[in-house]
Amino acid sequence: MKTRIGESWCQNHLANPKLYPFLEQIDLDLAEIERANGCRYCSGELHRANYRRKPRGAESWPEEPKRCSFCCDQEGCRRRHTPPSVRFMGRRVYAGFVVVLVSAMSHGLKPKRVAELRKTLGIDRRTLERWRQWWLALFIESSFWREVRARFMPPLCQKTLPLSLCLSFEVQRRDRLLDLVKFLAPITTPTAWKELVM
Numbered sequence: 001m002k003t004r005i006g007e008s009w010c011q012n013h014l015a016n017p018k019l020y021p022f023l024e025q026i027d028l029d030l031a032e033i034e035r036a037n038g039c040r041y042c043s044g045e046l047h048r049a050n051y052r053r054k055p056r057g058a059e060s061w062p063e064e065p066k067r068c069s070f071c072c073d074q075e076g077c078r079r080r081h082t083p084p085s086v087r088f089m090g091r092r093v094y095a096g097f098v099v100v101l102v103s104a105m106s107h108g109l110k111p112k113r114v115a116e117l118r119k120t121l122g123i124d125r126r127t128l129e130r131w132r133q134w135w136l137a138l139f140i141e142s143s144f145w146r147e148v149r150a151r152f153m154p155p156l157c158q159k160t161l162p163l164s165l166c167l168s169f170e171v172q173r174r175d176r177l178l179d180l181v182k183f184l185a186p187i188t189t190p191t192a193w194k195e196l197v198m
């Protein structure tokens with residue numbers, strides 16, 4: 001398995017300035033689907049109410065990336081709708097794909113290399129450990145994972161998540177990394193995220 005991982009694919013993705021425009025475009029598409037569906041609670045229309053968030057580990061991103069979000073236009077409802085995202089992951093301050101890639105690498109690389117990568121991205125040891133625990137506990141217990149895991153044949157190794165997911169998607173290729181972050185996008189909405197936090 002290790003020979004297939006190498007070290008460069010993760011770092012290449014993280015350093016690639018072209019990744020951001022792709023991710024942003026996918027988020028805009030996901031947002032358009034949400035907007036077109038209208039309010040989930042009444043018959044109201046959704047108006048744009050984006051909010052600013054600058055996730056860490058995404059230094060090549062524009063200064064003020066905005067998470068797409070909407071508010072219902074009906075008096076008395078006004079509920080917020082936040083579509084899934086491939087750039088953000090719940091309330092994390094790190095970009096979603098950084099959490100996926102770095103957590104995956106922590107399974108495949110020598111501790112020394114993991115430490116170097118952490119340093120480069122400004123992720124402390126405890127944070128990375130929390131991410132690992134999150135994949136191995138909350139993620140595998142989530143309704144999302146229980147629903148989708150049967151799609152993988154042979155079954156994915158749950159002990160090495162998300163590395164096993166990355167390998168299965170062959171994320172060395174950028175288009176496949178995009179497929180993976182799209183696959184994970186349903187867990188990024190505030191509603192879905194609730195069951196994924198302690």
Ligand SMILES: [Zn+2]
Pocket residue numbers: 039040041042043044072073074077078079
């Ligand atoms: Zn409404």
